[in-house]
Amino acid sequence: TCATGGVLSEGDAVGATQYSFEELKALVDEANKLERKVAAHAHGTEGIKLAVRAGVSSIEHGSFLDEEGARMMVERGTFLVPTLSAAEAVEKAAKNGVLKGLRAEKALAAAAAVRRSIKLAVANKIQIALGTDAGVVPHGTNAREFFLMCDWGGMTPMESIMAGTMGGAKLLGWDKNLGSITVGKWADIVAVSGDPLKDIHNMEKVVFVMKNGVVYRRD
Numbered sequence: 001t002c003a004t005g006g007v008l009s010e011g012d013a014v015g016a017t018q019y020s021f022e023e024l025k026a027l028v029d030e031a032n033k034l035e036r037k038v039a040a041h042a043h044g045t046e047g048i049k050l051a052v053r054a055g056v057s058s059i060e061h062g063s064f065l066d067e068e069g070a071r072m073m074v075e076r077g078t079f080l081v082p083t084l085s086a087a088e089a090v091e092k093a094a095k096n097g098v099l100k101g102l103r104a105e106k107a108l109a110a111a112a113a114v115r116r117s118i119k120l121a122v123a124n125k126i127q128i129a130l131g132t133d134a135g136v137v138p139h140g141t142n143a144r145e146f147f148l149m150c151d152w153g154g155m156t157p158m159e160s161i162m163a164g165t166m167g168g169a170k171l172l173g174w175d176k177n178l179g180s181i182t183v184g185k186w187a188d189i190v191a192v193s194g195d196p197l198k199d200i201h202n203m204e205k206v207v208f209v210m211k212n213g214v215v216y217r218r219d
Contacts, residue, residue, distance in 0.1 A: 001027055001056075003040040004047030007090050007106045008099075008136075014106040015044025015064055024054035037173065039081070043110055045069060052078050058171055060131065063087070063110045065117040070124040079127045079171045082118045084148035085141070086133035087111040118153035128155075129171040130164035143204040150200050157200045164203075187213040 003019055005012035012018075019027075024040075031038045032055075040051035043063040051059060052072045058079040059065075065073075065080075073080065091111035094104035121128060130149070132142040149160035169179025177186050189210040194202035208217045 001038060001040050001051075003042040003051040003056075004044040005106075006041065006043070007110050008103055010102070013044075014110055015047065017044060017047040017050060019047075019050070021050050021054060024051055024056070028055045037171075043113075052076055058129065060133070061086075061110070061114070062117050062121065063113040065120055067120070067124075070120050070126060073121075073126045074124055077127065079129050079167070080121050081129050081131035081171075082114060082121065082149070082153070083131055083133040083136075083145075084114060084118060084152055085145045086136040087114045088144075088148060089137045115152050118149070122153045122155055122159075127167060127170070128159075128163040129167040130160075131168075143206070146196070146203040147200050157197045160200060161196060161203070187211075 001019070001024070003017065003024065005014050005016040005018065007014055028038050037057035039058045039060050040056040041060045042048045042051050043061050045064045045066050048059055048062055048065055048069045049072060052069065055076070056078065058081050059073065060081045061083050062080050072078070087110060090099065090107035093099045094107040099107050128149070130145050132145055134142065146160045146164060149155045149163060150157060155163070166175060166179035169175040178188060181189060187210055191207045191210070192202045193205040193207050196202040208215050210216070
């Protein structure tokens with residue numbers, strides 16, 4: 001659900017709330033009846049807090065997260081999916097003149113804010129899962145998010161890898177089957193060309209993907 005305005009949308013402020021608490025709570029309650037989770041697109045400070053109070057499973061972006069919102073997320077176990085590569089992409093587009101006017105203003109403001117919010121999230125030990133807002137950045141480039149988590153957020157390489165594996169699995173409620181190489185879990189593995197703990201960019205150098213024990217290579 002969209003709890004706040006967006007960066008690329010026309011005519012709304014990036015931080016503007018779009019639902020009341022009661023509306024968000026009703027949405028979450030109905031989703032829970034169907035055993036479904038709710039992810040909230042939320043840039044703005046108040047919209048983040050409303051969505052967290054309503055019981056969403058994750059905040060997507062969280063650009064203008066503040067200390068109070070961070071504490072709320074920790075208390076409720078709400079995940080943050082910071083989509084740093086999307087912020088990087090729209091920032092570049094604004095600086096290169098691809099985005100203009102209001103969109104460019106919102107892109108620059110959100111990108112600056114998310115650099116602060118990811119550090120705040122890491123400092124408060126908010127649970128983080130990797131996501132990229134795919135479409136804003138091309139499919140297949142999502143592994144850059146590992147580097148940005150380290151560079152912008154100050155995460156260790158292992159922390160960023162955990163966000164992209166067990167973090168995502170826990171958020172989706174699939175951690176009994178996915179997220180780690182463990183006896184009894186599905187044989188879903190990504191192999192890279194070098195040690196990502198020494199150079200996190202190695203996460204972008206995929207050698208093969210194993211899905212259910214079957215190896216897939218580019219060639």
